[in-house]
Amino acid sequence: MSDEVTYDGAAEARVITGTAVETAPDMAGGCHSGAEMEKAARMAGQSELLDQYARDYPKGPHDQPQSMCPAFGSLRVGLRMKRVATVLSGSACCVYGLTFVSHFYGARRSVGYVPFNSETLVTGKLFEDIRESVHEMADPDRFDAIVVTNLCVPTASGVPLRLLPSEINGVRIVGIDVPGFGIPTHAEAKDVLAGAMLSYARKEVMAGPVAAPAGGKSDRPTVTLLGEMFPADPMMIGAMLAPLGLAAGPVVPCREWRELYAALDCGAVAAIHPFYTAAIREFEAAGRPIVGSAPVGHDGTAAWLAGIGDAFGLSADRVAAAQNAFLPAIKGALANAPIKGTITLSGYEGSELLVARLLIESGANVPYVGTACPKTPWSAADADWLSSKGVKVKFRASLEDDCAAMEAVQPDLAIGTTPVVQKAKAKGIPSLYFTNLISARPLMGPAGAGSLAEVVNAAMGNKARMDSMRDFFAGVGEGDTAGIWEGSPNLRPDFRAQHQKKLDKQARAAKAQEMI
Ligand code: SF4
Numbered sequence: 254m255s256d257e258v259t260y261d262g263a264a265e266a267r268v269i270t271g272t273a274v275e276t277a278p279d280m281a282g283g284c285h286s287g288a289e290m291e292k293a294a295r296m297a298g299q300s301e302l303l304d305q306y307a308r309d310y311p312k313g314p315h316d317q318p319q320s321m322c323p324a325f326g327s328l329r330v331g332l333r334m335k336r337v338a339t340v341l342s343g344s345a346c347c348v349y350g351l352t353f354v355s356h357f358y359g360a361r362r363s364v365g366y367v368p369f370n371s372e373t374l375v376t377g378k379l380f381e382d383i384r385e386s387v388h389e390m391a392d393p394d395r396f397d398a399i400v401v402t403n404l405c406v407p408t409a410s411g412v413p414l415r416l417l418p419s420e421i422n423g424v425r426i427v428g429i430d431v432p433g434f435g436i437p438t439h440a441e442a443k444d445v446l447a448g449a450m451l452s453y454a455r456k457e458v459m460a461g462p463v464a465a466p467a468g469g470k471s472d473r474p475t476v477t478l479l480g481e482m483f484p485a486d487p488m489m490i491g492a493m494l495a496p497l498g499l500a501a502g503p504v505v506p507c508r509e510w511r512e513l514y515a516a517l518d519c520g521a522v523a524a525i526h527p528f529y530t531a532a533i534r535e536f537e538a539a540g541r542p543i544v545g546s547a548p549v550g551h552d553g554t555a556a557w558l559a560g561i562g563d564a565f566g567l568s569a570d571r572v573a574a575a576q577n578a579f580l581p582a583i584k585g586a587l588a589n590a591p592i593k594g595t596i597t598l599s600g601y602e603g604s605e606l607l608v609a610r611l612l613i614e615s616g617a618n619v620p621y622v623g624t625a626c627p628k629t630p631w632s633a634a635d636a637d638w639l640s641s642k643g644v645k646v647k648f649r650a651s652l653e654d655d656c657a658a659m660e661a662v663q664p665d666l667a668i669g670t671t672p673v674v675q676k677a678k679a680k681g682i683p684s685l686y687f688t689n690l691i692s693a694r695p696l697m698g699p700a701g702a703g704s705l706a707e708v709v710n711a712a713m714g715n716k717a718r719m720d721s722m723r724d725f726f727a728g729v730g731e732g733d734t735a736g737i738w739e740g741s742p743n744l745r746p747d748f749r750a751q752h753q754k755k756l757d758k759q760a761r762a763a764k765a766q767e768m769i
Pocket residue numbers: 283284318322323324343344347350404405406432433434
């Protein structure tokens with residue numbers, strides 16, 4: 254008999270023991286935990302959400318983030334909107350990285366963060382903390398909406414943002430899950446938030462009158478533009494729509510909540526960037542036709558104006574008048590800014606195919622285009638056009654695909670993401686960052702034709718400089734022999750072999766575990 258003082262007989266109750274049915278997934282590895290996070294999310298009841306993401310953002314070889322965290326896409330969309338607050342819920346290291354990058358890219362606003370630990374995560378206290386924070390922040394004088402984003406771990410744990418109130422004091426609450434294991438690229442994460450906001454706004458429109466656009470309503474039918482563009486591009490598109498009796502509507506992702514209503518109130522949607530699947534679902538639900546591709550170069554502009562004419566049921570004469578007003582100018586601009594040389598192109602912005610069209614019409618030889626985005630019906634015309642010119646178009650291209658193409662082609666210029674550019678430079682191949690140097694230029698209509706020649710030709714002219722740099726640095730070592738050594742690099746192939754043995758053993762153990 255124990256002499257422990259007890260209040261009731263609970264301490265005497267027999268404890269039922271047994272074996273766990275399933276091992277709890279290991280989420281400690283973050284982005285590197287492979288399928289474990291997805292498994293955890295499914296166990297936490299998130300299967301429906303993940304299945305929808307799998308349909309919207311079909312995976313290919315590039316099924317895990319190979320660049321920045323996908324949530325950066327949706328975070329940036331929220332941060333660029335007026336009177337919208339953004340709150341992240343995720344591991345501190347993820348939030349640190351995301352806030353760092355967003356401020357690096359000039360976000361002038363704070364990013365909210367609701368921290369958690371394993372206890373608040375498993376007891377449901379994290380959800381209570383999120384709810385408390387949105388109640389505290391919901392000040393209608395400051396905000397139209399608050400966006401709360403679950404990153405990987407809270408998504409995998411099933412933190413139920415859908416249970417947040419949809420509105421507090423007139424401030425809309427939008428909760429989204431943006432896990433790296435469900436959203437392959439940061440481009441598609443932009444769609445997650447754009448789609449969620451459009452869905453919210455569409456319900457508001459259906460429920461009653463909504464705010465009019467700040468600049469007033471256009472007296473002509475509008476075309477909503479889908480995808481972030483160089484600021485002059487929507488103006489150029491507007492000029493090309495004018496002879497058709499149309500006007501350019503808002504650009505989605507929007508900069509202000511009320512623009513969402515104006516975006517839905519269009520005559521057609523131009524899917525300039527083709528990966529906005531969830532946003533397109535909302536436009537289709539509102540009965541809006543979608544036009545793929547974009548007015549880039551001569552052929553692209555001719556086909557796009559015809560597509561817009563079809564969507565609005567305009568006469569062939571009217572479309573021909575618009576084409577005649579702009580196509581000669583585009584042809585002239587392309588001829589005045591020729592590009593001679595072989596270029597490989599890759600990126601994750603979604604505009605890679607459009608840029609390739611422009612380069613080819615400028616005279617460049619482009620044997621390979623890789624995009625991290627998936628194939629969708631709205632990029633089909635661009636892919637077909639490029640294939641007809643002999644271009645290998647790779648959707649959901651992985652970094653390995655892009656690097657292999659660059660190494661095999663040995664182009665005069667490699668346009669790509671940071672690691673592709675880095676690799677090309679190490680080989681003495683001139684290269685340009687797609688995001689900073691190509692995306693930040695006009696592409697549409699006469700203003701876009703010829704806009705790439707200056708930067709592209711200048712980069713290709715740098716071949717001699719790249720060669721001399723490569724020769725200068727040759728022999729300083731790379732990989733584990735890089736850096737400054739007082740003597741010869743301290744190579745230990747025996748350590749390497751020993752470590753490899755350890756890895757092989759772990760792999761064998763994991764394989765054996767799978768079979769049990
Ligand atoms: S939230 Fe982003 S950084 Fe964090 S684990 Fe997921 S993909 Fe990686």
